[in-house]
Amino acid sequence: MSQSYILPPFHTAESFDKAIEDFRSILGAEHVEIVDSTKLDDQSYHDPPKTHDPFHIIDQDELVASIIIRPGSTEDVQEIVKAANRHRFPLWPVSIGRNFGYGGAAPRVRGSAVVDLGARMNKILELDNKQAFTLLEPGVTYKMLYEEIQRKGYNLWIDVPDLGGGSVLGNATERGVGYTPYGDHFMMHCGMEIVLPNGELIRTGMGSLPDKNQPTGSSNTWQLFPYGFGPYHDGLFTQSNYGIVTKIGMWLMPDPGGYQSYMITFSKDSDLYQAIEIIRPLRLANILQNVPSIRSATLDIAVAAPRSDFSSTGKPLTEEELDAAIKKVDTGIERWNFYGALYGPEPVRKVMWEAIKGAFGTIEGAKFYLPSDLPEKPGSVFHIRDGTLRGVPSTTELNWTNWMPNGGTLFFSPISPVTGEDAVRQYDIAKRRFTEFGFDYIGTFTVGMRELHHIIIAVYDRKNPEEKRRAFEMYKLLVQDCADAGYGEYRTHLALMDQIAGTYNWNGNSIMQLNQTIKDALDPNGIMAPGKSGVWPKQYRDLKK
Amino acid sequence: MSQSYILPPFHTAESFDKAIEDFRSILGAEHVEIVDSTKLDDQSYHDPPKTHDPFHIIDQDELVASIIIRPGSTEDVQEIVKAANRHRFPLWPVSIGRNFGYGGAAPRVRGSAVVDLGARMNKILELDNKQAFTLLEPGVTYKMLYEEIQRKGYNLWIDVPDLGGGSVLGNATERGVGYTPYGDHFMMHCGMEIVLPNGELIRTGMGSLPDKNQPTGSSNTWQLFPYGFGPYHDGLFTQSNYGIVTKIGMWLMPDPGGYQSYMITFSKDSDLYQAIEIIRPLRLANILQNVPSIRSATLDIAVAAPRSDFSSTGKPLTEEELDAAIKKVDTGIERWNFYGALYGPEPVRKVMWEAIKGAFGTIEGAKFYLPSDLPEKPGSVFHIRDGTLRGVPSTTELNWTNWMPNGGTLFFSPISPVTGEDAVRQYDIAKRRFTEFGFDYIGTFTVGMRELHHIIIAVYDRKNPEEKRRAFEMYKLLVQDCADAGYGEYRTHLALMDQIAGTYNWNGNSIMQLNQTIKDALDPNGIMAPGKSGVWPKQYRDLKK
């Protein structure tokens, strides 16, 4: 029988078999699955594959796991990690694996074992209405958490990304974003439990203070005070390969006692500059109380229908086609669309709303809407966001990935200052490359406290190798374009990790030296997510030489 | 000539002299000062000693530096660190050294070189009105930053601790707190530059993305987006001994367009429970918009006058004396005093104020004051806090350290959930020990998002060895009392670092194992602040065995 699975680096069929045997003896055979790399199925967001990247931008069988491991407990994870050390077997932990646009559940190193934490470790361990926090296992999705809160009738809100099927824990460790006032998920987490690459178990912050009278065995402040005593470690375990996070605390937002979403539309492409200049002081003053976003017309059009509904040229929409498409979808959108919300009792919201209307009203042609001003219909982004901005999970925004047939996507996400000049400069850089490479620029700026996450999207046909090659080529050039202009990405797809890590190279790449020093100290056998965020264990660095 | 300086561990007079020579050849003789340990002078907060702990709770000449080094630049710091490695010379970096109550500028290891960063590195490198941030060197105090903002006429607020003479950088790396909405100084920092223990220089977050067109040479998002790409390191360099921070970015708060401070007083000791129960939901809902505090009568009395003004027994105030003292200072205070503020335009403040009055009004005898309701006079804490809660630096609160003659103090700072039950439990634990050991309980609860920093204070006579011994003994017992009850400290004095680190011992002290692993990887020669937060380099751990 010819071998249909992928061997990890440094492995032979014999050493591989020994490792599998060991993993199986720990978890039971049913929880260690060998991946047949000749039968990869992209499945869907609703039923995501754990084997490979369903939105493959390189060959489908490039970023592929050799096995999938499903631990049932923290102890299982510790034992698996220890076994991986014995066998020098690379692990790739995922919580849910819905990291679509950044690689899905796929590992950076071909043949790694995907550790599917969410499969069995999916409990809401604590949900505290009074103190507004929760403690979660990796497999808890936004949707699960939301539904549990509704079931209990608690007056707590969660914060969700555009799609509600992801892991609350996995998204936070990736430093993902949502759109309520709690949109910075790393900032709003409190306390972690982590299996280190040597199998040791730590709890961060106040978690390392034991209290045998608490259900967790740790201090009752573990989910209340993030920092603990001495060095504060949590950041080290985000976007990194220094451990497997097995529990996370998240702060939840008490119902603010009032809510009103709104949309503001801008009719000209060039309004972006002024809109961003207006956003900056309003956001700094917390008049924009949440993480709002300003989205390109293309993004909102794509939620409504695929490109083929608007053009039959097979090429990016022309300016005229774009305007026609805006008319055709008829959801109130224009060239740029700003989605925000007001939180709190009516008199407070009124003050904010007056300030917001006054400020944006200076842009010629700006229009202001409340949800009731427009009909609720499929493809109306405003009505989706009315839910998202108060933390209601949904999956409707998945639609825009159908812009192209067999649509796949890769997110390119440079950080921008909140200035018209920078936003327009990034938009121009992207627009130029997208035009050159024949893609529709699709983008959104989500507004943090003092910066914009500029999420730039090309949707490509996954079954068209030429189109994928073209998209990938474009992304690589964009990384360099942005680095040349002083912009860096906040997060990335597996395929761009090395390149992007390479742009963060101030002072002879001293930050990577530090990352490697820590990596070598914590993971001498190089088994934990090798290559994640461009950080390679010693063995792999030697291999490259 | 007999040796009047202190030799660091592992050193002889010869090796010491060689090191000094090396340091002097780097900085010039005038910037390397040998400390005469026979002539220690406690000086004052306004002119703090860099030689030892002025609030010594153990013998004055215990926690003492051998030399003081004053680098003039980041390059100087790098060279000094490299030299320290050559000579295995322990360094103890301080920014300003006004860490009163936690050890001042004193090193953990006797005979360390205090690196007095603030002496010459004290520039405000950037102050951005439009984007509301600053980039600072270690020697910039709150007062300097405040004054520069006033001079420039910017509409920015800073956040200050009770005393305005400390280092903005040093306080943030200690995870100190202030009282505006930006009171969590670590949360409000953005970007660091750090000299690692091997002399290498890193910049964190977006600082590691170079941009030669920016004045700093790093991306223009360095002070705008904290996290950068890959592992997020900053927390690692707080309360730790993994490097010397040479620059820090801080977010500043735009003038909120309206401000109103208030005081609410509670007449009974036992009102604490209900007050805290009311505070929790108000703070969670951001109706308490800032970091307010609820202070014991003793603290506010002590700001007004020394104990001898109220009692001649030489003993802690009795309940009757306390009530009499409250009357005598006549500043409106009662048994517990809550200091908060409203931020924003009038209609917003009005909503908040109604909610606050409604909630606290349920406590019998609660009284509500605005500053204009009470005469402004020396010792009126309310009028001091009216400034502090809008970020105006002052030093008036120093007064309470004069509660006893030759007053010194040590802060004991356990974290509490925001529940009446926990706050009262901590108060009882403290009160019991203070009574047993003959000290006046002085305390304040500062209210974070979901926890209380309970700052517990004994003022002792520094010239009375018996009293110091008694205070120290009490503190050591309190650490254990609190740990037994599941409470841990957020920060501590040098003399308690080992004990407190020892209480964070969940799962066989696995967090300390991690700390040591990182320490050994980054600082193999053990020269950087050995013992800080209980983290010892290998050499010293071996010594102890």
Ligand SMILES: Cc1cc2nc3c(=O)[nH]c(=O)nc-3n(C[C@H](O)[C@H](O)[C@H](O)COP(=O)(O)OP(=O)(O)OC[C@H]3O[C@@H](n4cnc5c(N)ncnc54)[C@H](O)[C@@H]3O)c2cc1C
């Ligand atoms: C249409 C669309 C819209 C999107 N909108 C958003 C958005 O608004 N905001 C946003 O942030 N993202 C967005 N995404 C990206 C992505 O879907 C989400 O971030 C999603 O939450 C990530 O997947 P997950 O939570 O299942 O994480 P996982 O796939 O489980 O984890 C992601 C990665 O984190 C690491 N990791 C996960 N768990 C652990 C662990 N326990 N220990 C150590 N490392 C771990 C691994 O490297 C893993 O590959 C969007 C994607 C699409 C397709």
Ligand SMILES: Cc1cc2nc3c(=O)[nH]c(=O)nc-3n(C[C@H](O)[C@H](O)[C@H](O)COP(=O)(O)OP(=O)(O)OC[C@H]3O[C@@H](n4cnc5c(N)ncnc54)[C@H](O)[C@@H]3O)c2cc1C
């Ligand atoms: C009456 C009174 C009231 C106080 N109120 C408050 C309060 O409200 N909030 C509060 O937080 N504190 C308070 N304090 C404590 C203390 O005064 C402040 O925290 C003060 O800001 C700390 O001193 P500093 O900023 O000069 O820091 P430093 O003394 O310069 O630094 C403190 C420590 O941090 C580390 N460190 C400093 N700089 C660096 C660096 N560049 N690299 C690496 N490590 C470094 C060192 O271990 C150093 O010993 C109070 C003290 C008193 C006496």
